[in-house]
Amino acid sequence: MIKNSLTINLPAEAQTLELGAKLAVHSGSNTTIFLLGNLGAGKTTLSRGFLQGLGHTGKVKSPTYTLVEPYEIGDQKIFHFDLYRIHDPQELEFMGIQDYFVPPVLCLIEWPEHGAGFLPSPDVSCYIETQSTGRLARLTAHTVQGAAILATLSSEYSDDDKK
Secondary structure, three states: OOOOEEEEEEOOHHHHHHHHHHHHHHOOOEEEEEEEOOOOOOHHHHHHHHHHHOOOOOOOOOOOOOOEEEEEEOOEEEEEEEOOOOOOOHHHHHOOHHHHHOOOEEEEEEOHHHHOOOOOOOOEEEEEEEOOOOEEEEEEEOOHHHHHHHHHHHHHOOOOOEO
């Protein structure tokens, strides 16, 4: 069955890290994931879990000022973008944004709405929102690959984890 959306309760930081790790394990070598949510929603935490899920053991910082942090884990290239400080999406063209999406590459993009028109379509969008108790992640697939990722993730979460 094709799964186009999935909602997961994240009662604590540990579950946000776990979701990131599971998302990483099920993502192929050419996957683009948009991370959306307010400041402090947990986008960078999910990114940290994603990178740790692939085997990264160092620090993971938000690339708010550098715009992009590159990682190489084994043969895999991962780019973690934070476009919060982008005021005009055309700035991405000047920094050569398209060069980052040459396969094989995994891309995590925080604040993708700031790069509208200059970013490729995502395989998965992950909307994170804060709640009175923890966070809620709403994942949406935009490609066949994204649907496969969500179907696998769905099978790993109990009905209590899903909302």
